Amino acid sequence: MPVDLKAKIRDVHDFPKPGVVFKDIMPLLADAEALRDTIDRIADWAAPRKPDIVLGAEARGYITGGALACRLGCGFVPARKPGKLPWRTVAVKYALEYGFDQLEVHADSIRAGQRVLVHDDVLATGGTAKATVELVEQLGGIVIGLPFIIELTFLNGRERLEGHDVFSLIEY
Secondary structure (H helix, E strand, O other): OOHHHHHHHHHEEOOOOOOEEEEEEEHHOOOOOHHHHHHHHHHHHHHOOOOOOEEEEOOHHHHHHHHHHHHHEEEEEEEEEEOEEEEEEEEEEEEEEEEEEEEEEEEEOOOOOOEEEEEEEEEOOOOHHHHHHHHHHHOOEEEEEEEEEEOHHHHOOOHOOOOOOOEEEEOO
């Protein structure tokens, strides 16, 4: 029987700034059954797309992205904040619903033609997801889907990802 994943999401008001209600997946991650169910459901959606790589965005996207890659039997690439990766990187700057940020991946992390699943915990405005798609495309990878645990539909992030296959387990 599937776990009620929504019951495992905590609202944190005024984080990271006043007026924002942050959807915290840490209780979900701490619950073994909920975590397993989350990864299994996303993997069921992703497996037919035959990914070579899961790219997970910092930070929660690479917590669950690593587990997803393991479950799918493919490689994993973390998209990190500037200065966190030890080798030559490519980067993209993007807008968040509450400011700007930047992500980097190793320049040799994705080869031309590789099938890449771009994963993160939350789809909000689509800024992070669009940036990770751009990183994959800069390196010649093919984005085959974007699975999320949560989608904040009222922020219309899916619109910024038009033309891509988007999936979310929970919608608010």
